[in-house]
Amino acid sequence: MKLLNGSELISCSNAQIISMKKSIWVACAAVATAGGLAFAVPSVRNWIDQTVPSLGINGYRSDSASSTERGSGNVAAETSPATESAALRDDRDLPQLVNIDSTDSLPTGTSPSADGLSLPVPAELPATNEAPIVLAQALQSGETPLPGAVDLGSLPAAPSGLPQAATPPAAGGSYPISSVPSSGIGVPPAAPSGILLVPIASLTFVRDIDVAAQADGIITQLHVDEGKTVRQGDPMIELDARIALAEITVQTKELEQARLKAGDQSQILYSEAAYEVAKNEVDISDKLYKDRAEDLSTNQKKKLELKKAELQIKVSNIEHAKDKAAVGVSEAKLEAASVQTALRKINAHWDGFVSDVKKEQFDYVRAGEVILRLTDMSKIRVNGQVRVNIPPHLLLNTKARVAVQIAPGVKHEVDGIVGFVAPRASEPDTYRMWVEIDNVRLPDGQFLMREGMKATIEIVSPTR
Numbered sequence: 001m002k003l004l005n006g007s008e009l010i011s012c013s014n015a016q017i018i019s020m021k022k023s024i025w026v027a028c029a030a031v032a033t034a035g036g037l038a039f040a041v042p043s044v045r046n047w048i049d050q051t052v053p054s055l056g057i058n059g060y061r062s063d064s065a066s067s068t069e070r071g072s073g074n075v076a077a078e079t080s081p082a083t084e085s086a087a088l089r090d091d092r093d094l095p096q097l098v099n100i101d102s103t104d105s106l107p108t109g110t111s112p113s114a115d116g117l118s119l120p121v122p123a124e125l126p127a128t129n130e131a132p133i134v135l136a137q138a139l140q141s142g143e144t145p146l147p148g149a150v151d152l153g154s155l156p157a158a159p160s161g162l163p164q165a166a167t168p169p170a171a172g173g174s175y176p177i178s179s180v181p182s183s184g185i186g187v188p189p190a191a192p193s194g195i196l197l198v199p200i201a202s203l204t205f206v207r208d209i210d211v212a213a214q215a216d217g218i219i220t221q222l223h224v225d226e227g228k229t230v231r232q233g234d235p236m237i238e239l240d241a242r243i244a245l246a247e248i249t250v251q252t253k254e255l256e257q258a259r260l261k262a263g264d265q266s267q268i269l270y271s272e273a274a275y276e277v278a279k280n281e282v283d284i285s286d287k288l289y290k291d292r293a294e295d296l297s298t299n300q301k302k303k304l305e306l307k308k309a310e311l312q313i314k315v316s317n318i319e320h321a322k323d324k325a326a327v328g329v330s331e332a333k334l335e336a337a338s339v340q341t342a343l344r345k346i347n348a349h350w351d352g353f354v355s356d357v358k359k360e361q362f363d364y365v366r367a368g369e370v371i372l373r374l375t376d377m378s379k380i381r382v383n384g385q386v387r388v389n390i391p392p393h394l395l396l397n398t399k400a401r402v403a404v405q406i407a408p409g410v411k412h413e414v415d416g417i418v419g420f421v422a423p424r425a426s427e428p429d430t431y432r433m434w435v436e437i438d439n440v441r442l443p444d445g446q447f448l449m450r451e452g453m454k455a456t457i458e459i460v461s462p463t464r
Contacts, residue, residue, distance in 0.1 A: 196395075198433075198457035201384030203404065205451050206436065207350065207376035213365040214343040215239060222361045224372065229445065230348040237371055239344035247337035255330035262323035268316040275309035282306045352376045377447040382416070382455050383434045385426060392431050394462045395421050400435045404455040412440070412448060418459060 217239035224236045285302040288294035356373035359365060382402050388395065395418050404412045414437050422432040435457060440448035 194461050196386055196388060196459040196461050198384035198386050198459070201382050201402075201455045201457050203449060203451055203453045203455060204381050204383060205375050205377060206379035206381050207352070208355075208451070209349070209374055210370040211236070211346060211349075211372050211374050212368050212370045213237075213239065214346070214367060215340065216366050217241070217344055217364070219359060219361055219363050219365060219371070222357070222359070224354045224357070226354055226357050228354045230352060230354065230374075232348055232350045234348045235345065236348055236354075236374075237346040239365070241341050241344040244337060244340035244344060248334065248341060251330060251334035251337050255327065255334055258323065258326040258330040262320070262327045264323070265320060268313065268320055271309065271312040271316040275306070275313055278302070278306035278309040346371075349374065350376055351378075377450075378439050378441070380437050380439050380449050381419075381434045382437060382457060383432070384455075384457055385430050386433050386457070386459065387427075387430045389429070390461060392421050392425075395431075395433065395459065398462050399460045401458040402435055402437055402455055403458075404449055404453055406448065406453065414438075414440075 219237060220240050221238035222236075223234075223238075224230060230236065281302045282299075282305075285294055285299045289296065289299045352374045353376075354372055355375045357371070358373075359369075359371045365371065382404075386395070398418050400416050400418055402414050402416050404414070406412050416435040416437040418433055419436045420434050425431055442448060
């Protein structure tokens with residue numbers, strides 16, 4: 001590099017400053033024009049984002065190079081203080097552009113670029129096209145931007161996924177923002193090995209029925225209301241049973257009459273006596289006929305009377321059997337009338353909770369109309385869909401851990417047994433199943449878990 005004397009250096013510096021100002025104005029105009037096109041044409045903007053850094057815009061001269069030039073003995077001796085301060089002031093206000101002779105060696109930390117400009121290259125940053133990506137990662141992680149780095153406005157997105165050299169953080173730590181895979185955000189962690197996970201399950205009661213009217217009639221008594229707890233056998237509903245009670249009275253009388261008639265055997269006794277009389281007459285007639293004291297016609301008539309008396313005994317026995325059967329019919333009719341009366345009085349089928357009442361007292365209902373709902377809250381069924389990689393029949397009767405979402409932030413865990421696996425798959429390798437668990441009764445008599453709550457199930461995968 002050629003060394004200049006004082007007057008030549010001043011002239012050259014002034015000319016260089018003027019030349020730099022012109023270059024800057026031209027560069028700014030070019031950048032402004034290109035910037036306007038960049039907003040209209042994304043492809044142009046992308047090209048500018050890649051090209052501007054190589055032009056040295058907003059570049060600077062390294063401190064080592066500046067201090068080397070300012071420290072030259074000839075320059076320091078021949079430059080006046082006023083000129084030097086003005087030059088330094090202008091030098092601070094303007095971008096520091098350094099002309100580099102291609103024959104000289106490059107200062108440490110710089111690299112050649114277009115138009116003889118110099119760009120600083122950090123030692124730890126490789127000179128590749130991945131500089132914008134590194135800058136994006138630095139901005140996301142909150143680190144200080146690299147010296148001389150250019151903010152291009154829109155930078156390429158950081159690559160997703162963990163770096164190949166990344167290692168899991170220590171316990172309680174976290175990965176940096178730029179290292180977290182975008183596809184993993186919001187995805188629940190995988191279940192431990194040997195555990196089949198049912199992420200979404202719902203609760204239903206094992207015994208929960210609509211109590212309907214079993215006969216037509218008017219509701220005369222409604223012994224329960226919503227929220228009442230009942231014991232098995234407690235009366236809940238009564239319908240108008242006056243007609244059924246009257247029918248019971250009628251059938252009771254008919255039964256008494258049938259029993260009296262069935263107990264009367266006089267007809268049978270009479271038939272048997274008539275048979276004996278007819279038989280004696282036949283014997284006498286036979287003797288008279290042998291002695292020729294009676295003709296054959298009279299003898300035949302007496303034998304016919306004997307036959308008639310014999311058949312009458314059979315008829316009497318049949319009639320008596322009918323009377324006995326009538327007793328059974330009357331008893332059945334009385335039982336039917338009693339059932340009709342019982343249908344108009346509905347008691348609790350089991351210990352439960354009246355969860356809904358749809359009718360009021362004195363409402364007329366028909367058979368099959370729902371009057372109220374009775375729920376047994378002591379038993380819960382947790383229903384879900386499980387995806388298996390083993391034969392489904394192995395899941396039956398296996399242990400399961402149920403976590404019930406009682407309220408936001410409140411969970412209750414309980415152990416249970418898989419009680420059912422559907423015989424057919426709802427999706428490939430996915431089967432409907434449920435786990436039956438006991439509800440938790442609180443000190444005030446209420447139950448902790450309710451139908452419709454969400455839960456998760458962890459099933460211990462059985463060995464093959």
